[in-house]
Amino acid sequence: MLLAIARPTPRSVARRPAAIKRTPTPRSSLVCRADTARGLTQLLEQAQTTPENLTWTPATVVENREASADGSVRTLLLSVEDRVNFLEGRKVRHVQQDRRWIDDYRVPGQFVAARYCSHDQGSGSTDECSEMVVARRLLSLASSPYEARRDSALLDASLVELLVSRTGDDDERLLAELGPGSMIEVSRVAGEGFASLFNSSNNLVSCLEAGHPLLVIAAGVRGIAPVRAALSWTPVLAHAGSSRVNVFYIADSQTSAAYLVEWDMWREAGVVVNPLYLADGSAGNGAEQLLETALLDGPGGLAAVLGSTRGAKDAAVLISGLDGEAAARLTRKLVALGVSSENVMVAEY
Known part of the structure; x- marks a missing residue:
């Protein structure tokens, strides 16, 4: 008994x-x-x-x-x-x-x-x-x-x-x-984390399992918090050793950027960290324009950012901190350049 x-x-x-x-x-x-x-x-x-x-x-x-x-x-x-x-x-x-x-x-x-x-x-x-x-x-x-x-x-x-x-x-x-x-x-913990709005089966875990290169976009304090959780997570760190993980973090200035001391640890794991400071941007350019310039107007364009030999369609994008309209505009531009809409994942809140 x-x-x-x-x-x-x-x-x-x-x-x-x-x-x-x-x-x-x-x-x-x-x-x-x-x-x-x-x-x-x-x-x-x-x-x-x-x-x-x-x-x-x-x-x-x-x-x-x-x-x-x-x-x-x-x-x-x-x-x-x-x-x-x-x-x-x-x-x-x-x-x-x-x-x-x-x-x-x-x-x-x-x-x-x-x-x-x-x-x-x-x-x-x-x-x-x-x-x-x-x-x-x-x-x-x-x-x-x-x-x-x-x-x-x-x-x-x-x-x-x-x-x-x-x-x-x-x-x-x-x-x-x-x-x-x-x-x-x-409250109790809520949400599904980084997940596609178009396909419920597409999320951060499924993209890691599929070996997709990751383009990570974080805007401000609200954006970098969930991204930091992701970049400190063992599965993402292991993924960075074999696939490209490219992070673009928008902050007001270098002194107000969060987790500065952790960037070197992320880089050692294979993560590419690209800080974008609003204080250094061209006059009148906001976060959206600064991000678009960095992603699309650099040498090699989006293909160089993604670093994938299989093209943009193979990449997965994590977006955090952009408001709904800005995230939608960015998604449309990425999809027009070949990124699958189902592989664009947002941390909703």
């Missing part, structure tokens, strides 16, 4: 102080998996209008460190409460009884909704938070799924990173000032 008892796992890194009053909320089928861009839009709308219908998990800011030379871009290391019970018995040894929060983070490019206390949490006040404010956009996980699982393996918490800017919107500016010990809450 099988005997099984539940026992607690090791101590958690994340602890929820009295400053946040956690209201029990029912699980939402939407939060468990938002499979499409429409699902992500619904997630954000529901977080704004009926947050009580979502599952929110407390997260502690473990570290707030600079991610750019001027300190304007910040990496928040979060410890998300993630305790589960394990079954132990004569025939069953250490079997996870429930899903962990981190189990939903499978591929780079996935997102969470976040909410924070409306008063200044950096003051050290222990007063209960009477109101939680939901951030007006979803936040990409900037650490790779591999890193998150490795760092969280022996903890009752999941360690993940968010990238925020002191020059972003109001929510980002507030989050960027949170110090260690501050508390926020996050």
